[in-house]
Structure formats: C-alpha cells, structure tokens
Amino acid sequence: MAVPALRLRNISKRFGTVQATRGVDLDVMPGTVHGIIGENGAGKSTLASIVFGLHTPDSGTIEVDGTPVDNLRPVDAISHGIGMVHQHFMLVPGFSVLENIVLGLEAGFRLGPGLARARVRLAGVCREHGLDIDPDATVDDLPVGVRQRVEILKALYRGARILILDEPTGALAPHETEQLLALLDRMRASGATVVLITHKLHEIMTVCDRVSVMRSGHLVAERDVKDTSADELATLMVGHDLPAGGEEKAAVEVRTVLEVSGLGVRDAGGVRLTDVSFTLRAGEILGLAGVSGNGQSELLEVLAGMRPVSAGSVSVGSRRIDHAHPASPAEMRSLGVSHVPEDRQRQGLVLPFDIRENAVLGRLERCGPGTLVRPAVLQARAEAMIGDFDIRPPVPDRPAAVLSGGNQQKVVVARETAESPPILLLGQPTRGVDIATIGLIHSRIIELRNRGCALLLVSADLDEIFALSDRIVTLCSGRLAGPLETRSADRSVVGMMMAGLDGGAAA
Amino acid sequence: MAETWIDLLRLLDGALRLATPLILCAMAGLVSERSGVINIALEGKLLTGAFAAAAAVTLTGSVAVGLAAAVCAATMLSMVHGFACITHRGEQIISGVAINIVAAGLTVVAGNALFRQGGHTPPLAPDDRFPALTLPFAETLAAVPVLGPFWGELVSGHTLPVYLALASVPVIWWLVYRSRFGLRLRAAGELPEAVESAGVSVTVLRYRGLLIAGVLCGIAGAYLSTGHGGGFVREMSAGKGFLALAALIFGRWKPWPVLFACLLFGVLDAAAPRLHGLEVPLLGPVPVALVSVLPYGLTVILLAGFFGRAEAPGALGRPPGRTG
Ligand SMILES: Nc1ncnc2c1ncn2[C@@H]1O[C@H](COP(=O)(O)OP(=O)(O)OP(=O)(O)O)[C@@H](O)[C@H]1O
Ligand SMILES: [Mg+2]
Numbered sequence: 001m002a003v004p005a006l007r008l009r010n011i012s013k014r015f016g017t018v019q020a021t022r023g024v025d026l027d028v029m030p031g032t033v034h035g036i037i038g039e040n041g042a043g044k045s046t047l048a049s050i051v052f053g054l055h056t057p058d059s060g061t062i063e064v065d066g067t068p069v070d071n072l073r074p075v076d077a078i079s080h081g082i083g084m085v086h087q088h089f090m091l092v093p094g095f096s097v098l099e100n101i102v103l104g105l106e107a108g109f110r111l112g113p114g115l116a117r118a119r120v121r122l123a124g125v126c127r128e129h130g131l132d133i134d135p136d137a138t139v140d141d142l143p144v145g146v147r148q149r150v151e152i153l154k155a156l157y158r159g160a161r162i163l164i165l166d167e168p169t170g171a172l173a174p175h176e177t178e179q180l181l182a183l184l185d186r187m188r189a190s191g192a193t194v195v196l197i198t199h200k201l202h203e204i205m206t207v208c209d210r211v212s213v214m215r216s217g218h219l220v221a222e223r224d225v226k227d228t229s230a231d232e233l234a235t236l237m238v239g240h241d242l243p244a245g246g247e248e249k250a251a252v253e254v255r256t257v258l259e260v261s262g263l264g265v266r267d268a269g270g271v272r273l274t275d276v277s278f279t280l281r282a283g284e285i286l287g288l289a290g291v292s293g294n295g296q297s298e299l300l301e302v303l304a305g306m307r308p309v310s311a312g313s314v315s316v317g318s319r320r321i322d323h324a325h326p327a328s329p330a331e332m333r334s335l336g337v338s339h340v341p342e343d344r345q346r347q348g349l350v351l352p353f354d355i356r357e358n359a360v361l362g363r364l365e366r367c368g369p370g371t372l373v374r375p376a377v378l379q380a381r382a383e384a385m386i387g388d389f390d391i392r393p394p395v396p397d398r399p400a401a402v403l404s405g406g407n408q409q410k411v412v413v414a415r416e417t418a419e420s421p422p423i424l425l426l427g428q429p430t431r432g433v434d435i436a437t438i439g440l441i442h443s444r445i446i447e448l449r450n451r452g453c454a455l456l457l458v459s460a461d462l463d464e465i466f467a468l469s470d471r472i473v474t475l476c477s478g479r480l481a482g483p484l485e486t487r488s489a490d491r492s493v494v495g496m497m498m499a500g501l502d503g504g505a506a507a
Numbered sequence: 508m509a510e511t512w513i514d515l516l517r518l519l520d521g522a523l524r525l526a527t528p529l530i531l532c533a534m535a536g537l538v539s540e541r542s543g544v545i546n547i548a549l550e551g552k553l554l555t556g557a558f559a560a561a562a563a564v565t566l567t568g569s570v571a572v573g574l575a576a577a578v579c580a581a582t583m584l585s586m587v588h589g590f591a592c593i594t595h596r597g598e599q600i601i602s603g604v605a606i607n608i609v610a611a612g613l614t615v616v617a618g619n620a621l622f623r624q625g626g627h628t629p630p631l632a633p634d635d636r637f638p639a640l641t642l643p644f645a646e647t648l649a650a651v652p653v654l655g656p657f658w659g660e661l662v663s664g665h666t667l668p669v670y671l672a673l674a675s676v677p678v679i680w681w682l683v684y685r686s687r688f689g690l691r692l693r694a695a696g697e698l699p700e701a702v703e704s705a706g707v708s709v710t711v712l713r714y715r716g717l718l719i720a721g722v723l724c725g726i727a728g729a730y731l732s733t734g735h736g737g738g739f740v741r742e743m744s745a746g747k748g749f750l751a752l753a754a755l756i757f758g759r760w761k762p763w764p765v766l767f768a769c770l771l772f773g774v775l776d777a778a779a780p781r782l783h784g785l786e787v788p789l790l791g792p793v794p795v796a797l798v799s800v801l802p803y804g805l806t807v808i809l810l811a812g813f814f815g816r817a818e819a820p821g822a823l824g825r826p827p828g829r830t831g
Contacts, residue, residue, distance in 0.1 A: 054704065075706035090701040092694045093821055103694055104705030106687040114687065154705075351828075401828055 040406025083160025143293025556728020
C-alpha cells in the first residue's frame with residue numbers, strides 16, 4: 001500500500017477550557033481529494049492549522065510522505081510542499097496581487113528584481129492551472145471570487161503538492177465553485193493531494209475520494225465517497241437524523257414596507273449600482289442572487305445606512321432617503337431595519353468583545369436604566385442567544401475572536417433576529433455554517449417571514465435562494481433584473497439573469 | 508535682496524538643526540509603526556540616548572564613544588519594549604508609557620549618582636562635541652551669489668548627526684518600499700496573520716523594526732546632548748519624541764511626507780523667537796506659546812479629518828490573532 005501523503009496520529013489541541021481536537025488519527029492518501037466535514041466548532045480549522053504549523057498540537061505526531069515532522073512551523077510546512085487556503089482571507093490590504101503572492105518568497109533582498117522574476121513565474125503557474133489574474137490589481141478592489149483565486153495561487157506558487165482548503169467555496173457563486181472543483185480535479189489528476197474542508201455535501205459527493213467526519217473534536221467516521229450518500233454524511237455529522245426540511249410557506253400579504261426606486265450608487269471605485277428599483281413586502285422573502293462583486297454588498301450597505309445614495313431613493317414608511325437626505329445606520333435601525341452583514345468579522349462583530357457585549361451591539365436601549373448598562377441584562381441576552389442558536393462553546397464571556405467562523409455567524413444572526421424586526425437584510429446568512437445550523441437559521445428566517453417581517457436575502461447559494469425566497473431578483477454589474485416568482489422561476493433563467501443575459505424579462 | 512536671502516538661509520539652517528532629532532525619531536517611529544508596534548516610547552528612548560551620550564563623553568572624552576553608548580542604550584530600551592509588547596503581547600501604549608517614565612527617572616538618578624550635579628552632566632567643552640563638518644567647495648563657492656550662501660550657510664557646516672538624519676530618509680524609504688524586509692514589515696503592520704501563514708515570523712520582523720528604531724533614537728539622543736547641546740540636562744528631550752510622533756501622523760507614515768512635516772515643525776520652532784512680539788495687523792502681538800503649539804494644533808486638525816484621512820497601518824497595536 002502507498003505511503004500516506006499526510007499521516008496524523010493522536011492529534012489533540014486544547015485552547016483554555018475548550019478541547020478543539022481530541023486524539024485525531026487521519027491518513028490522507030497521495031493523489032486523492034480528501035474531504036473533512038463537521039459541525040461548526042468541530043475542530044476542522046484547528047486541525048488544518050496544526051498540519052500547516054500554525055498551532056502546535058498538545059500531543060500527537062504528523063508524518064508527511066512517510067517522514068515524521070515535529071515542531072512544525074509554517075516555513076517547514078511550506079518546504080514540505082503543504083499549502084493552505086484559510087477560512088478567512090489572508091490577503092494584505094493595500095498590496096497588489098503579486099506582492100501578496102510573493103510575500104515570504106521574495107528571492108533576494110532587493111524587491112525589484114524579485115518581483116520581476118515572480119511576475120514571470122506567476123504567469124507560468126496561471127497558465128499551467130488555467131487560472132487568470134491581473135498581478136497588479138490591488139487586492140482590496142477584487143471581488144471575493146477573485147480573492148479566493150489569489151489565495152489558491154499563493155499556495156500553488158509555493159509549489160504545494162498537498163493543498164489544504166478550509167471552506168474555500170463559502171463565498172463563491174455556483175459557477176465559481178464549479179471552476180474550483182474542476183481545478184481540484186485537475187490537480188488530483190496531476191498527482192497532487194487535496195484536503196477539502198466544507199459544509200456543502202454535494203461538493204464532497206462530486207469531487208472527493210474519501211471523507212472524514214468530525215464532531216466535537218473527534219474524528220467520528222470515515223467513508224469512501226462511492227460507498228456513502230449525502231444523507232448518511234449529514235446524519236454522521238450531526239449525530240442524529242435531521243428534522244425534515246422547511247415548513248409550508250404562509251400566504252403572502254401584499255403590503256410594501258420598503259421601496260427602492262431608481263437607486264444609483266457611485267464611489268471612488270466607479271459606478272456600483274445603476275437604476276435599481278424593487279419593493280420589499282411584509283411577510284415576504286425577496287431573494288437576491290448574483291455573482292459576488294456585482295453590487296449586492298453595496299445595495300445592502302445602502303439599505304443599512306452605511307453608504308450614501310448617489311441617485312434615486314429608498315423609502316421606509318414615510319421616510320425617504322436620497323442624496324440630499326442621507327440616513328445613518330442608527331436611523332435605519334430605528335426605522336426597523338435589522339442587518340446581518342456579509343462581512344461578519346468587520347461589520348457584524350467587535351472581535352475582541354465577548355459574546356455578551358456583541359449580543360447588544362447597536363441595541364443598548366433596553367439594557368439598563370438611562371445610559372447605564374446592567375451586566376445581568378447582557379448576561380441574560382447572551383445566554384438566551386447561546387441557547388437558541390446552540391453557540392459553542394456556551395460561554396458568554398469568551399471573546400468573539402476565538403469562536404469558530406460558524407459560531408461567529410450564529411452570534412450575529414441571533415442578535416439581529418432577536419427582536420423580530422419588521423425588515424431584515426440578510427447578507428450570506430449561512431456562509432460557513434454547518435447544516436444543522438443552516439436548518440436553524442432557515443427556520444428562523446421562515447418564522448420571521450410568517451410573522452410579517454419583510455426580508456431581503458442576499459446569497460451566493462442558489463439552492464438557498466430557491467428554498468426560501470418568494471420572489472427572486474438578480475444583480476449583474478450593478479443592474480437589477482427580475483423579480484421572478486419563485487414558483488414559476490427556472491434555475492437556468494436565473495442563471496442567465498445572473499450572467500447579465502436578460503432571460504428574466506418575461507416575469 | 509541678498510540680506511533677506513541670508514536671513515532666510517539662517518532661518519532654514521536653524522530649522523534644520525531643530526528638525527534633526529525629529530527626523531531621526533520620526534523615521535524610528537515609522538519603521539516600528541509600519542511593523543505594527545505603536546512607538547509612544549520614542550521620547551524615553553531619545554532621552555536615554557541623550558544621557559548615555561553625554562555621560563560617555565564626559566567619562567571618555569570621545570564623541571564616537573558617546574554616539575556608540577547612546578545607540579546601545581536606546582536600542583536596549585527598545586528591546587525591553589519589544590520584550591513586553593511583542594514577546595509577551597503586552598499593551599503597546601502602556602509599555603511605551605512605562606518606558607518613558609522609567610527613562611525620565613533613571614537618567615536623573617544615574618546622572619546624580621555619577622556626577623552629583625542635580626541630574627545634569629557637567630557641561631561639555633566645545634572640543635568634546637560633534638565638530639561641524641565643512642563640505643567641499645564651501646570656500647570656493649562662497650563668492651558666488653545665491654548658490655554660495657546656500658551651500659555655505661545651509662548645506663555645509665552641520666554636525667554628523669544632521670547629515671545622518673537627512674540620509675536616513677532615503678535609506679528608510681528604500682528599506683520600506685524597495686526591499687524584501689520592507690514588504691514583510693508593511694505586511695506585518697497590516698495583517699500579521701498573513702505574514703505568519705507565509706512562513707515568516709512576525710515576532711522577528713517587529714523586533715527588527717524596534718531595533719532600527721532604537722539605533723535612530725540613539726543617534727538623535729547623542730545629537731541632542733553632544734551635538735546641538737553641550738551636556739545632558741534633565742528631561743532635555745522636552746516632548747521631541749511626541750512631536751516626532753505627530754510628524755509621523757502628519758506625514759501619514761510615509762518617509763518623504765514625514766520629512767516634510769519634521770522640517771515644517773522645525774521652521775515653526777526656529778521662527779518662534781523671531782515672531783515673538785511681531786505685530787500682526789488687527790490681532791496685535793503674536794504670543795510665542797501660539798507658535799509652539801502650532802505643530803500639535805496642525806496634527807489635531809489633521810486627525811480630525813480636515814486634510815483627508817490619516818491612514819494608520821491596519822494592525823497597528825495588535826498582536827497576531829487566530830489564523831484558523
Ligand atoms: N485561537 C483560539 N483560541 C481559543 N479557542 C479557539 C481558538 N481557535 C479555535 N478555538 C476553539 O476551538 C474549537 C474548534 O474551532 P475550529 O475553528 O477548529 O472549528 P471549525 O470546525 O473550523 O468550525 P467552523 O465550521 O465554524 O469553521 C471552537 O470551539 C473554537 O472556539
Ligand atoms: Mg473553521
């Protein structure tokens with residue numbers, strides 16, 4: 001039998017009181033794509049970070065291609081041919097794509113010649129893998145899908161033969177995901193080894209050879225993909241059968257609560273939105289589909305009061321927001337608009353604050369007498385949220401920074417839905433969230449809808465859009481298409497609308 | 508005409524002398540802050556450097572030994588700073604303030620113990636201070652109008668640290684923008700997790716940043732007590748470290764704009780005595796206090812966003828966090 005490309009034995013890691021991984025044994029065979037799935041906080045990212053040398057395990061051994069390595073640091077991992085794509089982007093703001101890619105591998109003290117050589121080499125790597133990138137673009141300006149490509153190129157440029165990807169498709173649109181999976185397939189064909197951490201079981205079923213399931217730090221099961229099914233994996237992951245899917249949708253009551261008309265947004269980077277008009281109705285979910293970077297983020301920011309309107313207007317009740325009458329986030333909140341931002345780490349949470357403090361961000365009105373805050377109220381709210389959303393570890397005084405990505409998302413969703421807002425903006429609400437929690441968040445969304453909340457759901461996941469929305473609109477290059485009634489909509493039509501081909505005009 | 512030209516040159520000449528410690532300290536701050544370490548301790552490092560230089564020159568009679576002592580002392584203090592806030596991930600501002608307090612106290616205590624002159628060092632003889640360097644052609648050009656005085660009065664005739672300060676700007680610029688070290692340094696100041704995951708140690712980078720800062724502060728200190736001044740006087744740094752920090756913000760953490768800010772502050776400082784009592788129409792005489800407060804006032808206005816935003820390095824003050 002071949003020597004495993006990666007062989008982990010008895011890997012354990014504890015953070016304070018949290019045992020992130022417990023005695024994990026894992027063999028990853030060369031030339032295969034190995035999936036790792038598991039609930040939020042199961043320890044997947046921790047395991048990946050250990051293999052890449054970012055965390056030192058408390059116990060256990062690692063072998064790469066049969067050679068034991070100890071005291072692994074990222075430099076050693078890189079020199080052993082291990083590459084890692086992190087769950088959150090690791091791109092230095094203000095740096096160009098090229099600078100981000102060469103960081104750590106500059107070849108020589110003088111930057112100029114090193115960069116020139118790197119440019120040539122990068123072009124070669126791009127050609128080899130069929131990827132396309134502008135090396136001089138500043139990473140801040142790039143859409144998420146392209147940033148993800150930069151992350152992958154970083155690993156490939158370092159000559160990674162063992163590539164670990166931690167939820168690489170969380171922010172990608174369906175066709176970008178397909179491209180990525182195709183790339184992984186090609187890499188496997190060329191003999192590379194891939195470890196793919198994901199919450200999306202269909203990705204496992206499409207591209208992986210073998211899959212490991214983690215639960216509370218343990219590796220609880222391993223299967224050959226050809227011998228298993230998505231249902232079995234879901235059950236293994238959660239440890240029990242999942243409740244049957246969403247409830248029946250309630251009848252739609254037509255009452256407009258938010259109206260956008262002729263909205264245009266421009267900023268230093270150019271035109272972001274052009275002549276966008278739609279209405280949000282009480283008791284209805286409006287799904288906004290689109291490849292990220294086509295204006296969805298900007299639209300959410302305008303509706304949340306975080307970005308000024310350049311043209312047109314947004315009306316909520318009797319308040320009309322336009323260029324001359326801007327609104328602040330606080331005002332939008334007081335108008336009943338809650339917001340689950342796309343970027344949970346920067347806009348949704350204050351990472352160094354604990355769960356209690358994050359539970360009341362922007363909502364300090366009823367936390368105590370006058371301007372004072374009563375700790376007991378904070379504690380009670382945090383405990384309620386932890387209970388409702390099964391936030392792990394269930395410790396209200398842990399800083400948000402040390403929660404796993406999915407658990408951070410739960411904190412934001414819990415806070416924004418806690419007071420049954422009349423209008424709720426959802427930016428990728430289930431990105432990086434495990435299936436049990438997706439179920440939880442989805443049922444909370446439907447419950448709010450049934451209680452008369454108007455929801456705008458922005459998601460890169462078409463399945464999610466189709467499963468929840470009553471009507472669907474799309475954005476492409478800042479222009480809106482639709483709406484379509486979900487009942488009569490067809491995925492290929494929505495796909496065409498997303499690509500800017502006006503297939504949806506009929507509805 | 509020639510009179511005003513000479514006058515202007517004398518003003519700029521004074522400004523350059525006054526700006527020298529600012530330039531050195533601001534470049535020190537630039538290197539460490541670009542790596543993500545807030546350097547509020549510039550003041551303490553400068554003061555320690557000044558004391559070490561004066562003490563060493565008094566004891567040995569050699570400015571070179573004084574300069575070396577200043578560089579060593581300031582660097583050691585910088586390393587203590589690093590030990591607290593890099594190795595032990597301590598609060599950078601608090602450890603920096605602690606360093607300032609320790610420096611203010613220790614210099615006086617050590618001065619008293621060594622020289623028994625109330626914390627001062629004995630005044631230095633002119634021969635024990637940095638000699639003025641006359642640049643080539645200063646004599647030959649003296650007769651040429653305009654250029655002659657410019658070369659002779661302004662450019663030539665300064666002490667070594669003044670030229671070192673001027674040279675430090677292009678050198679730091681090159682290091683920060685054109686070298687591998689600079690790329691990594693800037694990355695560590697923006698997103699240290701990305702640097703760690705590229706296999707480069709943020710700890711080592713930040714220590715190097717502080718090391719360079721220590722050396723530059725040491726040179727500035729030596730200039731203060733054995734170049735510009737003639738001996739150490741307690742608390743002789745007199746807020747110059749903080750003013751350098753203001754210049755750093757004013758110049759948005761970029762070497763050339765920071766140099767400009769330091770020179771501007773130097774000109775204000777040099778002009779202060781001349782402006783004193785100057786009658787401004789409608790307003791009456793200018794109070795000196797107003798002129799001395801101007802650099803800080805300008806920086807506050809800048810920070811309030813009137814001249815656009817001052818973009819600090821993204822991870823300034825933050826140790827690397829979780830990368831998972
Ligand atoms: N640096 C850290 N400090 C403290 N606790 C941590 C740290 N990193 C991870 N943890 C904890 O370890 C546990 C496992 O986290 P990990 O990020 O590995 O989960 P995950 O399986 O990747 O989850 P997700 O799917 O949500 O990303 C969590 O409870 C998390 O809070
Ligand atoms: Mg994770």
